[in-house]
Amino acid sequence: VVKPVPPSLASAVPLASGEAPTVGQLVSKPPQGGTDEECINLEEIREFAKNFKIRRLSLGLTQTQVGQALTATEGPAYSQSAICRFEKLDITPKSAQKLKPVLERWLAEAELWNQKGQQNLMEFVGGEPSKKRKRRTSFTPQAIEVLNSYFEKNALPTGQEITQIAKELNYDREVVRVWFCNRRQTLKNTSKINVFQVQQQQQQ
Amino acid sequence: VVKPVPPSLASAVPLASGEAPTVGQLVSKPPQGGTDEECINLEEIREFAKNFKIRRLSLGLTQTQVGQALTATEGPAYSQSAICRFEKLDITPKSAQKLKPVLERWLAEAELWNQKGQQNLMEFVGGEPSKKRKRRTSFTPQAIEVLNSYFEKNALPTGQEITQIAKELNYDREVVRVWFCNRRQTLKNTSKINVFQVQQQQQQ
DNA sequence: AGCATAAATAATAA
DNA sequence: TTATTATTTATGCT
Numbered sequence: 001v002v003k004p005v006p007p008s009l010a011s012a013v014p015l016a017s018g019e020a021p022t023v024g025q026l027v028s029k030p031p032q033g034g035t036d037e038e039c040i041n042l043e044e045i046r047e048f049a050k051n052f053k054i055r056r057l058s059l060g061l062t063q064t065q066v067g068q069a070l071t072a073t074e075g076p077a078y079s080q081s082a083i084c085r086f087e088k089l090d091i092t093p094k095s096a097q098k099l100k101p102v103l104e105r106w107l108a109e110a111e112l113w114n115q116k117g118q119q120n121l122m123e124f125v126g127g128e129p130s131k132k133r134k135r136r137t138s139f140t141p142q143a144i145e146v147l148n149s150y151f152e153k154n155a156l157p158t159g160q161e162i163t164q165i166a167k168e169l170n171y172d173r174e175v176v177r178v179w180f181c182n183r184r185q186t187l188k189n190t191s192k193i194n195v196f197q198v199q200q201q202q203q204q
Numbered sequence: 205v206v207k208p209v210p211p212s213l214a215s216a217v218p219l220a221s222g223e224a225p226t227v228g229q230l231v232s233k234p235p236q237g238g239t240d241e242e243c244i245n246l247e248e249i250r251e252f253a254k255n256f257k258i259r260r261l262s263l264g265l266t267q268t269q270v271g272q273a274l275t276a277t278e279g280p281a282y283s284q285s286a287i288c289r290f291e292k293l294d295i296t297p298k299s300a301q302k303l304k305p306v307l308e309r310w311l312a313e314a315e316l317w318n319q320k321g322q323q324n325l326m327e328f329v330g331g332e333p334s335k336k337r338k339r340r341t342s343f344t345p346q347a348i349e350v351l352n353s354y355f356e357k358n359a360l361p362t363g364q365e366i367t368q369i370a371k372e373l374n375y376d377r378e379v380v381r382v383w384f385c386n387r388r389q390t391l392k393n394t395s396k397i398n399v400f401q402v403q404q405q406q407q408q
Numbered sequence: 409a410g411c412a413t414a415a416a417t418a419a420t421a422a
Numbered sequence: 423t424t425a426t427t428a429t430t431t432a433t434g435c436t
Contacts, residue, residue, distance in 0.1 A: 057258065058258050062418085063419095077423080081419080083418095084418060087418095134415060135414095135433090136435095137414065137415090178414065179414080181427080182415085185427080188427090266430060266431085283409080284410090286410075287431095288430095288432055291431095411436095412433100412434095413433090414433080416432085419426100420425100420428085421425080422423100422424085422425075
């Protein structure tokens with residue numbers, strides 16, 4: 001049913017031969033060769049995906065929430081990644097075709113519940129209605145010192161190591177894990193800037 | 205696994221008497237005492253804030269982008285935090301009152317540009333074409349000398365001071381800001397004092 | 409008044 | 423899919 005991509009276009013799209021192209025890749029191309037029906041279909045999916053995201057955000061729902069709710073109500077499992085990929089059209093037309101009506105139906109129902117009150121929506125979605133954001137943790141200077149020394153030795157500790165460090169410092173394990181995530185992040189950003197500065201040395 | 209019970213001070217609104225309440229705190233209360241006009245006004249702001257977020261997301265813009273764009277086109281500076289706090293109504297009614305028309309006007313214009321094509325929106329949001337783009341440069345030894353002398357006097361310069369220093373040295377403001385960050389960080393990492401400092405919060 | 413960064417969310421790698 | 427990174431939002435602090 002699905003036609004393989006003509007090899008002449010392979011250079012523009014980084015796609016291993018034999019793999020099915022994503023919807024995003026197909027809609028960005030001019031409508032060549034295919035029948036009108038196929039083209040309209042793809043355009044329809046693109047339109048829906050864009051709309052879906054806006055409607056989801058209007059309801060104040062995350063991709064994770066949608067995925068979990070779908071997993072609960074519909075049959076198979078839908079991960080956050082799956083919803084993300086649909087919204088970005090980073091899936092094959094076949095998958096999109098299959099997913100679209102499911103999302104359409106679910107979202108319409110969610111909007112219905114939302115009209116009856118946000119509380120109803122949250123019940124429908126399933127999660128705890130009042131999941132409060134965690135209070136921001138303040139690390140003591142001593143703790144930061146210790147964390148930094150661990151980070152210098154190993155920026156990517158294993159789960160066990162994290163547990164160990166958390167225990168030593170008497171902080172929540174999750175808090176320590178996130179600290180390492182963010183620390184790696186800031187380091188990466190900083191080093192980017194530094195690299196850039198070195199490259200631009202001539203300028204001033 | 206032991207779940208520590210946080211000191212539940214969250215049940216009541218943590219508001220020191222004498223401080224102005226935020227819009228969010230006011231609208232969540234029943235309309236007591238105030239005139240009708242005041243109530244309608246608050247409700248209006250709440251409605252707009254909610255709507256603003258949806259419209260912003262529909263345009264695919266981040267809080268950071270909005271803040272930066274506003275800073276460029278309107279007079280004063282608008283940080284990402286400021287936009288965030290407006291959307292969450294975590295500001296006083298007075299501030300909200302002042303900010304609302306600015307956001308309203310800007311967003312309407314942004315939507316106009318978006319209708320003409322997303323490229324136009326990005327131009328509108330992004331760099332002002334009229335303002336010449338500052339050159340990204342690295343630090344000369346002379347500049348580092350000056351920076352160090354500033355750092356000795358004050359390791360934590362205000363935004364204005366950073367702007368001032370950046371202007372004096374003819375460097376990008378962000379580059380100067382990051383320089384101070386890194387300088388403080390280095391100092392903190394190598395310093396072994398503070399041993400006697402009292403342990404702070406979130407230690408369980 | 410808004411920076412610094414912790415936490416949450418989205419996107420990508422494995 | 424699950425695990426991790428990248429990006430964005432939110433907030434403690436001064």
